[in-house]
Amino acid sequence: MLDTFDHKILEIIQKNNLTPQRDIGERIGLSAAAVQRRIKRMRELGIIEKDITIVNREKIGNNVTLLVEIFLDSEKIEQIDTLKREFEKIPEVQQCYYVTGESDFFLVVVVPSMAYYEQLTRKVFFSNENIKRFRTVVVMGITKNSLEIPFSLFVS
Amino acid sequence: MLDTFDHKILEIIQKNNLTPQRDIGERIGLSAAAVQRRIKRMRELGIIEKDITIVNREKIGNNVTLLVEIFLDSEKIEQIDTLKREFEKIPEVQQCYYVTGESDFFLVVVVPSMAYYEQLTRKVFFSNENIKRFRTVVVMGITKNSLEIPFSLFVS
DNA sequence: TGTTGATTTGCAATTTTGTTTCATCGAAAG
DNA sequence: CTTTCGATGAAACAAAATTGCAAATCAACA
Missing domain, CATH: 3.30.70.920 (Lrp/AsnC effector binding domain/regulation of amino acid metabolism (RAM) domain)
Incomplete structure (x- = not known):
């Protein structure tokens, strides 16, 4: 269901979901488009639940x-x-x-x-x-x- | 330190920080630029701690x-x-x-x-x-x- | 081993969103 | 009043996300 790329993406956006997909792609060795598609897919599957701001x-x-x-x-x-x-x-x-x-x-x-x-x-x-x-x-x-x-x- | 506009912005982005600033502005009665500046300010003040993805x-x-x-x-x-x-x-x-x-x-x-x-x-x-x-x-x-x-x- | 079909990818074009600039407005202070 | 400071909106600009398309990858199967 999830491969290593997905895990790496999640690891990054769990810490900061404002990270540009370009940067994510660079870090894990994929194009920005590929990153975008994987994120979209994980949203649709419900693996990514939501994206939020944390207030102190x-x-x-x-x-x-x-x-x-x-x-x-x-x-x-x-x-x-x-x-x-x-x-x-x-x-x-x-x-x-x-x-x-x-x-x-x-x-x-x-x-x-x-x-x-x-x-x-x-x-x-x-x-x-x-x-x-x-x-x-x-x-x-x-x-x-x-x-x-x-x-x-x-x-x- | 925070006025009603700020509270309204936080209320929205706490639930979904991918909401376009234009939409936020429309909902609360401000321009996108104003929303952007307020968010930036709250980030600098540390009121906004971070922006993250939640995994199920x-x-x-x-x-x-x-x-x-x-x-x-x-x-x-x-x-x-x-x-x-x-x-x-x-x-x-x-x-x-x-x-x-x-x-x-x-x-x-x-x-x-x-x-x-x-x-x-x-x-x-x-x-x-x-x-x-x-x-x-x-x-x-x-x-x-x-x-x-x-x-x-x-x-x- | 070779072929097929489904899936995923990168690149480039397009669209959407975020950011900055600048002129204006309004409230508080002098 | 007039000045000053801070915040605003509109528009220009920059950056990011998204999509279309052709090429590459991979697994199943002949």
């Missing part, structure tokens, strides 16, 4: 990041799916991980303030019958912030 | 995502800073959160396999004097995957 949270201020571990009452598939869809829709939820172990979900939440978060917990967590309990961890600093997949480590 | 992990297969909660022995500033720098350098560590509460760090780790992860824990966690213990949570599914900051909710 500390620079803009007035925001708090929280990690929320969620423990469900019952672990019925339908209820889990319902919850997944619910979390997805909440703009304050940046990331949602469905996990194994004692807990069932991990969320990364970004809000303007703790007061705001308090309101959010009432609306989203406390009011939900299926959530037995949840644990909130306050983030003091974000040292590394990416969604990069380290292809170079994947034998390939 | 499930589509490429052969990878496991893990959440690691880390408990330190002593919480001396120097040791924490050292650890921060160490985690940052590890390519398998995608995100590193420095947190309050019983634990000290939360990591999001992406590896090719569990066997690979086992090796990584030996090299990184077990061998580190300052790490008292750590808890690994296996991610079964990622429902939402972004680094978006919901500006629309921030009064502004």
Whole structure:
């Protein structure tokens, strides 16, 4: 499905998707057109999900990041799916991980303030019958912030 | 530092940074040139950290995502800073959160396999004097995957 | 081994997007 | 008022992405 060229392309644009295709081509030994076609193909296949700008949270201020571990009452598939869809829709939820172990979900939440978060917990967590309990961890600093997949480590 | 126009621009390019500046301008009521200058300025200020492609992990297969909660022995500033720098350098560590509460760090780790992860824990966690213990949570599914900051909710 | 067909490539033309220039506008300060 | 500073839009310009086409590559199969 993906060859070494594709991996190399992804490695580059995962770090900076504003890199000109000419430069990418030069680095990996392909023409710009070939690079362009491969990128297009990976977009169509859904391998490339989206292309985004990352904003530095500390620079803009007035925001708090929280990690929320969620423990469900019952672990019925339908209820889990319902919850997944619910979390997805909440703009304050940046990331949602469905996990194994004692807990069932991990969320990364970004809000303007703790007061705001308090309101959010009432609306989203406390009011939900299926959530037995949840644990909130306050983030003091974000040292590394990416969604990069380290292809170079994947034998390939 | 940032006005409503900037917020609107960020809101758009956080979702898709391939949106032409002309389109952005049209949507928010500015010329393309003005949009371009604002983006440039935010880059220089470090508000825009980077521009990247997001790869769909499930589509490429052969990878496991893990959440690691880390408990330190002593919480001396120097040791924490050292650890921060160490985690940052590890390519398998995608995100590193420095947190309050019983634990000290939360990591999001992406590896090719569990066997690979086992090796990584030996090299990184077990061998580190300052790490008292750590808890690994296996991610079964990622429902939402972004680094978006919901500006629309921030009064502004 | 040779042929066929499908796929991928590079080059060059074309189109789209990003960037710079320059004259103008408007608000704040004198 | 007048000056100054910063931001703007329109237009010119530069750079990048995209497409068409012929040639090259490669795998399947006779």
